[in-house]
Amino acid sequence: MQEKEPSLEAIQDIRRMMDRSSRFISLSGLSGISAGVFALAGAFLGARTLNEYYEQKFAVYGYQGAEFQTLKGQLLLIAVSVLVAALLSSYYFTWRKAKADRQTLWNPTSRRLIINMMIPLLAGGVFVLTMLQYDEWRFVAPTCLVFYGIALVNGSKYTLGEVRYLGLLQILLGLICAQPYFVGYGLYFWALGFGGLHILYGVFMWIRYERKGA
Amino acid sequence: MKNPINGLNKVFDNRVRLGVMSVLVVNQEISFNDLKSMLEVTDGNLATHLVHLEENGFVKVHKGFIGRKTNTTYSITKAGEKAFSDHIAALEGMIRGLK
Secondary structure, eight states: OTTHHHHHHHHHHHHHHHHHHHOBOOOOHHHHHHHHHHHHHHHHHHHHHHHHIIIIIHHHHTTOHHHHHHHHHHHHHHHHHHHHHHHHHHHHHHHHHHHHTTOOSSSHHHHHHHHHHHHHHHHHHHHHHHHHHTTOOTTHHHHHHHHHHHHHHHHGGGBOTTHHHHHHHHHHHHHHHTSGGGTTOHHHHHIIIIIIIHHHHHHHHIIIIITTTO | OOOGGGGSOGGGGSHHHHHHHHHHHHOSOEEHHHHHHHHTOOHHHHHHHHHHHHHTTSEEEEEEEETTEEEEEEEEOHHHHHHHHHHHHHHHHHHHHHO
């Protein structure tokens, strides 16, 4: 019996090192929650801005003219602010968790995670911009959701495995959103995916991995 | 019955060397500094163990530069992969034999 212990320990050591060097595990659930909250806030602001335009100005200006350009500018500003706020806040919580885990934030595993997520994200981003060049706005929300979902599925190999399910749900939501029945409800789906699912995922992960340790 | 202890490799007796091999089987190439932070060891300690592994032909060293700073990276050799998987098989055999 004495020899069972060291060999078991050695195998556990090996497993831990293999895992630790190939997956970035310091992703915090709080990052998901904060990104989701900013997404919901952004969606709310966006919906309000759109409603205002439709109620007060659409009858006069329609889909062109200076007022419409202002609307586009406002929406873009909201979108960029949400992106920056979500990135900064999730960076902060993950940085905090990495520090608690005595891990560095910038290591081979996080680099691999970022690179593998950026490939589908950049492709999706360029694709959305191309659609806007053609004034094709109907598939903006579904395309965001589908490409983001693909990025998560792709990145999940390099971080916590649960990210894969978040990705699959985003893809599913995006595909449903693209159906003719839901045209015009893109923002709601967008809020559900980037807001609701992020918060749900964040709470789940926080309860599962961080509650006891914190 | 065959004695399973025969399969264990003396080189992997040490936790740092075992750690280095575990990291290298799943990473094609890794720098000295990344290895150091993953294993939480000191420069001198890690360097000694890496030399030991290199002398046994289990790891390959690549010396390169990033700008003017040296950037030394390590990767596993075919012999290293074989020795490591034999070592794991022996560990498994021991656990199974003792059940």
